[in-house]
Amino acid sequence: MSALRDKVAWHNLQAHSQELARQHLRDLFAADPGRADRYRVEAAGWRLDYARHRITDQTLEQLFALARECGLEARRDAMFAGEKVNTTEQRAALHIALRTPARRVIKVDGVNVVPEVHAVLKRMREFATAIREGSWLGFSGRPIRNIVNIGIGGSDLGPVMAYEALRQYSDRNLAVRFVSNVDYTDFAEAVHDLRPEETLFIVASKTFTTLETMTNAHSARDWLMKAAGGDKAAVAKHFVALSTNERAVTEFGISTEQMYGFWDWVGGRYSMDSSIGLSTMIAIGPEAFAELLAGFHVMDEHFRSAPLERNLPAIMGLLGVWYTDFFGAETQAVLPYEQYLKRFPAYLQQLTMESNGKHVTIAGEQVDYATGPVYWGEPGTNGQHSFYQLIHQGTRLIPCDFVGFGQSLNPYGRHHDLLLANMIAQAEALAMGKTLQQVRAEGIDASLAPHRVFEGNRPSSLLLADRLTPHALGALVALYEHIVFTQAAIWDINPFDQWGVELGKQLALRVVDDIESPRKPLNHDSATNAAIAWYRKARRKAEQTAGAPVVHAQSRVLVIDVGGSHVKAMLSGNKREAVIKSSRKLTPEEMIKQLRPAMRGWKYDAVSIGYPGPVVHERIAREPYNLGKGWVGFDFGKAFGCPVKLINDAAMQALGSYEGGRMLFLGLGTGLGSAFIVDGIVEPMELAHLPYRKGTFEDYVGARGLKEAGKKKWQAHVFDVIGQLQAALEPDYVVLGGGNVRHLDELPDNARRGDNLNAFAGGFRLWERRS
Numbered sequence: 001m002s003a004l005r006d007k008v009a010w011h012n013l014q015a016h017s018q019e020l021a022r023q024h025l026r027d028l029f030a031a032d033p034g035r036a037d038r039y040r041v042e043a044a045g046w047r048l049d050y051a052r053h054r055i056t057d058q059t060l061e062q063l064f065a066l067a068r069e070c071g072l073e074a075r076r077d078a079m080f081a082g083e084k085v086n087t088t089e090q091r092a093a094l095h096i097a098l099r100t101p102a103r104r105v106i107k108v109d110g111v112n113v114v115p116e117v118h119a120v121l122k123r124m125r126e127f128a129t130a131i132r133e134g135s136w137l138g139f140s141g142r143p144i145r146n147i148v149n150i151g152i153g154g155s156d157l158g159p160v161m162a163y164e165a166l167r168q169y170s171d172r173n174l175a176v177r178f179v180s181n182v183d184y185t186d187f188a189e190a191v192h193d194l195r196p197e198e199t200l201f202i203v204a205s206k207t208f209t210t211l212e213t214m215t216n217a218h219s220a221r222d223w224l225m226k227a228a229g230g231d232k233a234a235v236a237k238h239f240v241a242l243s244t245n246e247r248a249v250t251e252f253g254i255s256t257e258q259m260y261g262f263w264d265w266v267g268g269r270y271s272m273d274s275s276i277g278l279s280t281m282i283a284i285g286p287e288a289f290a291e292l293l294a295g296f297h298v299m300d301e302h303f304r305s306a307p308l309e310r311n312l313p314a315i316m317g318l319l320g321v322w323y324t325d326f327f328g329a330e331t332q333a334v335l336p337y338e339q340y341l342k343r344f345p346a347y348l349q350q351l352t353m354e355s356n357g358k359h360v361t362i363a364g365e366q367v368d369y370a371t372g373p374v375y376w377g378e379p380g381t382n383g384q385h386s387f388y389q390l391i392h393q394g395t396r397l398i399p400c401d402f403v404g405f406g407q408s409l410n411p412y413g414r415h416h417d418l419l420l421a422n423m424i425a426q427a428e429a430l431a432m433g434k435t436l437q438q439v440r441a442e443g444i445d446a447s448l449a450p451h452r453v454f455e456g457n458r459p460s461s462l463l464l465a466d467r468l469t470p471h472a473l474g475a476l477v478a479l480y481e482h483i484v485f486t487q488a489a490i491w492d493i494n495p496f497d498q499w500g501v502e503l504g505k506q507l508a509l510r511v512v513d514d515i516e517s518p519r520k521p522l523n524h525d526s527a528t529n530a531a532i533a534w535y536r537k538a539r540r541k542a543e544q545t546a547g548a549p550v551v552h553a554q555s556r557v558l559v560i561d562v563g564g565s566h567v568k569a570m571l572s573g574n575k576r577e578a579v580i581k582s583s584r585k586l587t588p589e590e591m592i593k594q595l596r597p598a599m600r601g602w603k604y605d606a607v608s609i610g611y612p613g614p615v616v617h618e619r620i621a622r623e624p625y626n627l628g629k630g631w632v633g634f635d636f637g638k639a640f641g642c643p644v645k646l647i648n649d650a651a652m653q654a655l656g657s658y659e660g661g662r663m664l665f666l667g668l669g670t671g672l673g674s675a676f677i678v679d680g681i682v683e684p685m686e687l688a689h690l691p692y693r694k695g696t697f698e699d700y701v702g703a704r705g706l707k708e709a710g711k712k713k714w715q716a717h718v719f720d721v722i723g724q725l726q727a728a729l730e731p732d733y734v735v736l737g738g739g740n741v742r743h744l745d746e747l748p749d750n751a752r753r754g755d756n757l758n759a760f761a762g763g764f765r766l767w768e769r770r771s
């Protein structure tokens with residue numbers, strides 16, 4: 001038998017629980033009018049009503065006795081003193097130091113850590129202020145308006161929860177987003193409508209080795225680099241790191257000036273008030289962040305100094321033990337009646353379940369009692385219309401924490417009255433239920449009556465505060481941190497390690513290797529082998545699917561550049577061009593027929609066609625000016641027997657010349673081709689026909705303009721037109737393609753010559769890109 005089961009208080013509680021199992025909360029209330037007043041405790045602006053629990057004074061006495069027998073107070077003091085309470089990692093667990101006032105002293109290995117904490121906070125304040133004031137500029141000189149936190153687990157859930165909870169206090173001019181999942185969709189959606197030059201990435205990772213976070217951080221860097229034209233210096237303006245691992249941060253390319261550190265004595269799930277809270281501080285400002293920390297600290301002080309009998313985290317923690325170990329409760333619901341706390345249950349899941357989901361004691365012995373329950377929840381009143389049924393009439397006992405505030409941050413009409421009325425009514429219904437007698441008295445038919453009975457006797461807490469402020473949130477989070485600690489102390493488990501996440505991580509590396517080496521023999525169990533085989537097949541299918549936007553890196557692409565005088569074709573990985581003359585009679589069938597002999601032996605899996613006219617949604621929108629008819633609606637896919645992408649010819653050359661940022665492409669040929677690319681998105685343009693002087697742009701800078709006005713005047717017109725377009729469109733640079741560029745003796749500012757081969761490069765790129 002374990003030491004815990006052998007404790008006097010445990011024995012007493014076991015006997016007592018059998019007595020109480022027979023008692024209904026209705027009777028407990030009836031017999032004890034002072035119950036509601038007695039079972040109430042306040043701390044750090046929070047009030048806990050715990051009268052609706054299946055307890056009596058005797059229960060509480062025994063629970064406190066158990067806590068004392070288990071050394072809760074001594075364990076708590078050891079944690080606050082910086083002792084290495086995280087025994088399996090030989091570390092202190094000093095999240096309380098993160099919110100300790102500067103004058104206090106807390107030592108780890110003889111060194112006072114409080115000054116370091118405040119030094120980092122000071123740097124965070126300076127940086128957050130620079131972002132908020134708009135004095136921190138991105139690579140193009142624009143202020144930062146978007147903050148994207150990249151992190152997972154403790155480096156994500158706390159920051160997301162805090163941002164959502166404190167949105168009311170946040171600077172609404174900043175877009176704050178969070179990317180955590182290694183599923184690229186998470187990143188793609190988060191940055192979908194953001195401009196890279198205005199976006200700051202906060203790479204949050206204690207270890208700076210987490211697969212998901214590092215994968216996303218690299219993709220974020222690629223995304224920025226594309227826009228910054230590969231300028232590595234841009235990283236310094238757009239990336240900061242929050243980590244304990246200086247070496248890995250530097251290797252990633254983020255300098256130590258851009259790193260906000262924390263320490264190995266801060267567990268990931270206890271880190272939202274360390275530098276991991278930088279996104280929170282930027283969103284709500286340093287002053288509100290200081291209030292958040294103050295809220296944490298007041299609850300810490302309460303937990304540290306209040307006697308167990310008046311100690312809010314201790315009471316809630318012990319109630320959890322009571323139901324988990326003496327009533328067989330397997331889950332704990334947390335139900336915030338506050339929309340801003342919608343991510344609070346998700347945050348709590350990591351805090352509670354990663355901490356107390358343990359099956360051996362600190363000494364490594366198998367436990368013979370239940371430890372951490374499953375935490376879950378949703379904001380009220382939504383849950384009432386989905387899962388509350390099971391809490392009310394199901395067969396399981398589910399203790400509930402209701403969280404509510406006296407004032408709404410968005411008061412309007414009766415909304416808040418209705419919200420709070422629902423919360424209070426749910427607690428009442430759960431506790432008191434409705435007897436068969438009451439149901440009958442309502443005149444319900446006997447056959448229906450059993451369905452309408454509510455047993456009641458279902459326990460819940462009300463956690464109440466005046467208003468959701470940063471201070472209240474800090475205190476609430478600290479409350480649950482200490483609930484977790486209290487329970488871990490009773491169960492004699494280490495709440496600060498998380499070895500349980502390791503095995504999956506290791507195996508994922510092996511599996512990804514098996515997936516990406518498709519011919520490697522599989523030697524997992526048969527079910528795992530089957531799953532990998534299934535995915536290998538799905539992956540092949542995705543690559544082969546006709547019209548799929550991505551072809552395999554090894555696939556060959558045929559690019560055809562259709563022009564007014566020639567049609568040129570090239571195969572990827574082969575520098576030889578196939579060329580035919582075009583004519584006013586050239587139809588698509590004719591073009592393919594004439595190209596065939598020149599392309600003999602060429603094998604390809606996909607085709608790109610640059611077409612001299614408008615292409616809308618990858619379809620030809622108008623017959624060409626200088627070629628034959630039949631191009632609109634022609635089925636190229638059928639003719640080539642493989643997927644075909646169509647794009648405007650200038651856009652194709654533009655794409656091949658693109659090096660990131662905002663690029664204007666002008667093709668100086670027979671006419672004036674034009675395309676604009678912003679952050680990788682190609683927008684073909686029809687600038688040629690805009691009015692200019694006595695005609696259009698094309699009349700002056702196209703081939704006719706060159707012929708009629710002569711080189712000198714034509715060149716002046718080219719400069720003037722480019723100047724006008726630069727003023728209107730503000731590109732970062734202009735690329736000039738087309739056969740007539742060679743007639744320019746010099747180039748306007750910020751303009752460079754494109755290479756005609758870039759048309760092919762653009763065609764190949766079409767198949768490399770997902771968008």
Ligand SMILES: O=P(O)(O)OC[C@H]1O[C@H](O)[C@H](O)[C@@H](O)[C@@H]1O
Nearest residue numbers: 153154155205206207210268501
């Ligand atoms: O902050 P990081 O080092 O990137 O860790 C992020 C998360 O991943 C790990 O697997 C742990 O389970 C979590 O406790 C941690 O919060």
